[in-house]
Amino acid sequence: PPSVPPPSGPPARGSLSLHRPYLRSPLGLLRLGQLALGAAFWVTVAAHKYEGAAHFALFAAVLVWLLTLALFGLSLLGRWELVPWLGSRWLLTNLVHDLALGVGLYAAATGIMGYKAGQRSYCNLPGYSQHCLYGAYLSASICGGITACLYLFSGLYCLSRRCRDQRDII
Numbered sequence: 001p002p003s004v005p006p007p008s009g010p011p012a013r014g015s016l017s018l019h020r021p022y023l024r025s026p027l028g029l030l031r032l033g034q035l036a037l038g039a040a041f042w043v044t045v046a047a048h049k050y051e052g053a054a055h056f057a058l059f060a061a062v063l064v065w066l067l068t069l070a071l072f073g074l075s076l077l078g079r080w081e082l083v084p085w086l087g088s089r090w091l092l093t094n095l096v097h098d099l100a101l102g103v104g105l106y107a108a109a110t111g112i113m114g115y116k117a118g119q120r121s122y123c124n125l126p127g128y129s130q131h132c133l134y135g136a137y138l139s140a141s142i143c144g145g146i147t148a149c150l151y152l153f154s155g156l157y158c159l160s161r162r163c164r165d166q167r168d169i170i
Helices: 020-024 026-046 054-077 087-119 134-163
Strands: none
Touching: 020 026, 020 054, 026 054, 026 087, 026 134, 054 087, 054 134, 087 134
């Protein structure tokens, strides 16, 4: 079959407007969840004293969160065609972002925070009077695990659209 270029975003107008079908789509709703839980992850880590590998976990979470925010903003405004080279491959861009970066980095960050929570599990005992980071690390680990699952779901959604030879994210 002949190669058909992917559909572009909504028609260009003088002012910016929201691409409402994207916001109501499964990918738009998953992106909102990823942004909310991703922010909860990195705010939880950043708000407490952290050291060692938690630096990488925080870096990974903030990096993926910022990239997700950019994807969400461009998709919501229907302006992905403005991104050189990636705009014409927007579904593939979302797919790679979700499965490689989202799942990969959040799974690593979740593992790090889970390991650090396990190291601090002794301070969860009743009567322990020192400042304890167990709860913060465990909360971050749970948020990271759920966020990784949301990235997996959105990656599988993009993959299913790609396998059905659809070229758009909606």
